[in-house]
Amino acid sequence: MGGSCFRLALVTHMYVAPCNQVDDSVCVVRQQMLVSLLDTFDTDFRLVASTDLDDWRYLATDELVVINDAQVEPEVSAICESILQSQEPVVTPSTIGDGWLVAIPLPNDVGGMQVAVASIEGQDPEMLRRLAKLWCSSRQYQHQVDKYAQECEQLTEILSEGLEELTFLRSMVAFLDMSDHTHDLTSLAESTFPLLNDNMHADCLALLLTPEGLGPLRAVPALVWGPKPVDGHLLSRVVELFGQSYCDQPVVKNHIHRLPEASELNGVRDFILTPIKSGSTHYGWMLAANRQLPEGFDPSSDWELSHYEFGTSEASLLCTTVSILATHASNCDLFQEKEQMLVNVVRSLVSALDAKDQYTCGHSERVALYAKVLAERVGYDEEACERIYMTGLLHDVGKIGVSDAVLKKPGRLTDEEFAEIKRHPDEGWSILQDLAQLKYVLPGVLHHHEEVDGSGYPDGLSGDKIPLDGRILAIVDAWDAMTSDRPYRNGMPTQKALSILEEGAGSQWDSQLVQAFLEVIDRIELIRNTYRLHERPIRKMGCGI
Numbered sequence: 242m243g244g245s246c247f248r249l250a251l252v253t254h255m256y257v258a259p260c261n262q263v264d265d266s267v268c269v270v271r272q273q274m275l276v277s278l279l280d281t282f283d284t285d286f287r288l289v290a291s292t293d294l295d296d297w298r299y300l301a302t303d304e305l306v307v308i309n310d311a312q313v314e315p316e317v318s319a320i321c322e323s324i325l326q327s328q329e330p331v332v333t334p335s336t337i338g339d340g341w342l343v344a345i346p347l348p349n350d351v352g353g354m355q356v357a358v359a360s361i362e363g364q365d366p367e368m369l370r371r372l373a374k375l376w377c378s379s380r381q382y383q384h385q386v387d388k389y390a391q392e393c394e395q396l397t398e399i400l401s402e403g404l405e406e407l408t409f410l411r412s413m414v415a416f417l418d419m420s421d422h423t424h425d426l427t428s429l430a431e432s433t434f435p436l437l438n439d440n441m442h443a444d445c446l447a448l449l450l451t452p453e454g455l456g457p458l459r460a461v462p463a464l465v466w467g468p469k470p471v472d473g474h475l476l477s478r479v480v481e482l483f484g485q486s487y488c489d490q491p492v493v494k495n496h497i498h499r500l501p502e503a504s505e506l507n508g509v510r511d512f513i514l515t516p517i518k519s520g521s522t523h524y525g526w527m528l529a530a531n532r533q534l535p536e537g538f539d540p541s542s543d544w545e546l547s548h549y550e551f552g553t554s555e556a557s558l559l560c561t562t563v564s565i566l567a568t569h570a571s572n573c574d575l576f577q578e579k580e581q582m583l584v585n586v587v588r589s590l591v592s593a594l595d596a597k598d599q600y601t602c603g604h605s606e607r608v609a610l611y612a613k614v615l616a617e618r619v620g621y622d623e624e625a626c627e628r629i630y631m632t633g634l635l636h637d638v639g640k641i642g643v644s645d646a647v648l649k650k651p652g653r654l655t656d657e658e659f660a661e662i663k664r665h666p667d668e669g670w671s672i673l674q675d676l677a678q679l680k681y682v683l684p685g686v687l688h689h690h691e692e693v694d695g696s697g698y699p700d701g702l703s704g705d706k707i708p709l710d711g712r713i714l715a716i717v718d719a720w721d722a723m724t725s726d727r728p729y730r731n732g733m734p735t736q737k738a739l740s741i742l743e744e745g746a747g748s749q750w751d752s753q754l755v756q757a758f759l760e761v762i763d764r765i766e767l768i769r770n771t772y773r774l775h776e777r778p779i780r781k782m783g784c785g786i
């Protein structure tokens with residue numbers, strides 16, 4: 242479009258928007274409309290707007306002011322009124338000039354109801370009508386396209402932020418999957434903070450823990466991290482001053498220089514504070530302080546720029562992170578409680594065994610302590626050492642099923658009596674085999690009386706076919722039996738017991754393990770010489786709950 246056939250002599254008054262009264266963006270749109278109309282019709286249009294005075298006036302381009310006396314001609318006013326109803330362009334014989342008066346309604350994004358008008362000479366009115374309709378349609382399409390493009394841009398921005406958050410949360414969950422109960426809150430926060438800050442953009446992230454018994458507001462910094470870390474005392478003070486106002490939502494404060502508390506918090510500009518709690522357990526607080534400012538940012542001139550404040554998306558992200566950490570901390574507590582309960586149940590079982598045969602009191606615990614030392618010597622890791630300790634405690638639990646007469650008989654046992662004693666590894670296995678959490682003790686419990694030459698019991702296994710736990714327990718079990726006092730005899734001297742072990746190495750016991758045992762004999766003897774029985778509590782009245 243825009244051919245020379247529509248060009249007329251320059252209209253003396255070319256009116257545009259009163260840009261002093263509207264946004265620059267609206268003014269730009271109006272300019273674009275006029276340019277587009279000029280391109281299409283080869284004629285300058287004037288803009289007519291409905292005013293508060295209930296009449297129609299031309300808008301001025303000159304010096305961006307409204308020409309107050311530019312009231313439109315009655316004919317133009319009537320056409321504008323009809324367009325207000327129909328929203329359709331009008332082409333009619335002009336009385337204000339030669340030719341045809343073309344009036345076109347403009348889309349609303351020009352700031353209120355406006356009509357573009359021009360007088361065009363020498364053209365076919367039907368053609369002008371079609372051209373005007375075509376222009377209106379194209380503007381509507383363009384308007385829709387612009388709207389969709391804008392929405393698309395906003396959605397892209399939201400998606401991009403969401404994606405970053407999602408990536409962070411997925412990384413965090415993946416990390417928790419790999420972690421175990423030994424990861425405490427501080428080590429979790431240490432791994433989380435760098436990823437978290439890619440989304441938080443804070444100068445400082447901090448984990449503060451609340452020592453038991455001091456109340457939630459007495460928080461001690463456990464980890465302070467970030468490009469510009471804030472002094473730990475200030476962070477504790479933030480918790481003291483603002484932690485009280487927490488109620489289900491994080492405390493978000495920007496520009497705290499305006500608050501009365503600011504004088505105590507020199508160095509903290511803004512922050513988000515959220516508690517780490519699960520149920521009624523309060524672990525501490527997480528704090529993001531001082532939103533990062535760009536290089537060369539002047540706070541005095543640009544202080545109000547909300548882009549550099551903490552907002553709802555940062556608060557929400559910190560809440561989610563804290564909620565995941567609190568759940569993990571709570572799970573760790575439950576896990577430790579469960580472990581402790583298991584240990585207590587095992588101790589109760591062993592105590593039942595000790596009560597049955599007071600003369601071997603402490604045997605199970607000493608065997609457990611010795612086994613742990615020997616296992617450590619041969620390369621067991623910490624967890625495996627704890628496991629063999631539990632196995633040691635339980636190794637003779639099957640003796641609960643052996644009759645007292647046989648168990649306590651001081652002299653030599655008959656074949657039948659010995660056969661009954663030999664049932665205790667099997668008895669132990671059958672007592673414990675249903676306990677899923679104690680499955681790991683079964684090999685040691687069942688095979689601690691096997692001998693490497695295959696002459697032991699219950700299965701007559703030999704060499705490496707005997708589980709390692711069983712071979713370790715066999716040595717320390719024999720050591721305790723030899724060196725402990727009995728009512729009918731004293732314990733063997735250390736040297737004699739050592740020579741019996743050495744003689745049996747390779748036949749009764751694993752020779753490499755005997756060698757390792759000799760290397761830790763000082764630690765074993767120290768345990769034996771310092772071992773004291775746990776005293777059983779004496780009940781007074783009631784069950785003591």
Ligand SMILES: [Fe+2]
Pocket residue numbers: 636637665689690718
């Ligand atoms: Fe045994």
Ligand SMILES: [Fe+2]
Pocket residue numbers: 604608636637718
């Ligand atoms: Fe034993």
